[in-house]
Amino acid sequence: MIEVKDLHKSYGKSGKKNALNGISFTVEDGEIFGVIGPDGAGKSTLFRILASLILPDSGSAIMNRYDIVKDYRKIRQIIGYMPGKFSLYQDLSVEENLKFFATVFGTTIEENYHLIKDIYQQIEPFKNRRAGALSGGMKQKLALSCALIHKPEILILDEPTTGVDPVSRKEFWDMLARLKEQGITILLSTAYMDEAGRCDRIALIRKGKFFASDTPKGIIDKYTESLWAVEGSRMSAILHELRNHEGIKRSFAFGDKIHITVDDDLQIDELKQYLLDKEFSDVKIASIEPTVEDCFMALTSK
């Protein structure tokens, strides 16, 4: 179990830059807990503190009975940490990297091969290739293998899917689901809101603070406003006109659509006519169910 209480951290002389502003949460054994938020929100700072790499200014954290400050040696044994930036030795081969991490932790690849088999088998054909010459998806699989090779109880993965193609991202999440089945607790961060649904619980973070924490469904269920998706061929011009409409509370581009939150008394046909009058003739508008990203936008615009 992970128990985090009121963590604060600032950087710079006289602590000018507040990175964490009082973070508290718990993660149960075997849970996948996702910390979701934009760049600079404080995710890496939080994970570096929990991995015992930097000290908090105040607050505490217990990871499976061990205190991150007092018991930092033990913490490093029971966690597997995959930093956001590529952490492997670029000039060592795939196999040499894995051997190195196994040796540091006093184990061997053979001893814990069963844990990494699923993942490592996919990169084993390239075991003699330099890590620096691997694709993004393969680097990520090697980094995860290295984080797992000492059989950690808790995995801390900082933005593990950033810069990874959609197929490798899906494979990665399937692997995490299998690790969870083996009882490993997984704490990860992501800037991709569509990954929220693969977590048991999530926390939304912004400016060093969690502003919502629940199951993905729990977060979505709290969204009670009317939400529509607008499609058309001149998206930025449509967005501009929508922002001038007083019945629209919020609007933002969402992939190839625009999501808008509207006043309860506005009707779809009424808005279609408004856009038609502005010469947008091919506009489609439909009522939709919110996603975690819609919740994030709603909560951060308050």
Ligand SMILES: Nc1ncnc2c1ncn2[C@@H]1O[C@H](COP(=O)(O)OP(=O)(O)OP(=O)(O)O)[C@@H](O)[C@H]1O
């Ligand atoms: N070593 C440092 N010195 C000064 N400021 C820092 C340092 N590390 C992070 N920060 C600042 O602290 C804030 C939180 O950064 P952090 O890296 O924890 O966020 P993040 O959510 O992980 O984002 P990113 O994905 O961009 O790393 C940011 O404003 C960042 O600029």
